Amino acid sequence: MAGTGKSNELSEIQATLRKSGLRSTSARIAVIQFLRKSNRPVSHAEVASELAAIGLDKATVFRNLNDLTDAGLLTRSELGDHVWRFEMRDEKHAHGGAHPHFLCIDCGSVTCLPEGILPPKLISKAESIGEITEILVRGHCKNCAS
Numbered sequence: 001m002a003g004t005g006k007s008n009e010l011s012e013i014q015a016t017l018r019k020s021g022l023r024s025t026s027a028r029i030a031v032i033q034f035l036r037k038s039n040r041p042v043s044h045a046e047v048a049s050e051l052a053a054i055g056l057d058k059a060t061v062f063r064n065l066n067d068l069t070d071a072g073l074l075t076r077s078e079l080g081d082h083v084w085r086f087e088m089r090d091e092k093h094a095h096g097g098a099h100p101h102f103l104c105i106d107c108g109s110v111t112c113l114p115e116g117i118l119p120p121k122l123i124s125k126a127e128s129i130g131e132i133t134e135i136l137v138r139g140h141c142k143n144c145a146s
Contacts, residue, residue, distance in 0.1 A: 041085035
């Protein structure tokens with residue numbers, strides 16, 4: 001059956017929205033579908049640019065990103081460059097999917113780093129001080145370091 005995968009995805013998204021106390025709207029579904037496909041945190045401008053093709057304006061996208069964040073479905077990060085970036089939360093991972101990010105200080109690209117990249121001793125020491133909410137590693141990506 002063609003379309004069964006999309007139908008299952010849509011049903012899953014609708015159930016997630018209902019469970020979070022949000023109405024299932026076409027805008028929210030489109031935002032979630034876009035973020036699920038992304039392998040890195042994306043800015044409001046990137047989401048709005050992509051979803052303009054289906055008729056969503058910047059204000060609608062911004063409002064939905066914030067609603068989804070407030071409902072706990074997305075994480076919002078500001079990585080020191082005054083740009084909010086959004087990504088799906090994944091409750092299967094520790095800290096609700098919070099993980100370190102690499103920010104290239106030359107081109108501004110952001111890459112998700114695997115959770116296990118930091119030594120357990122460092123995490124243990126940091127957690128003895130307080131709750132870790134975000135870890136950011138800055139440097140030069142391979143494209144810029146060449």
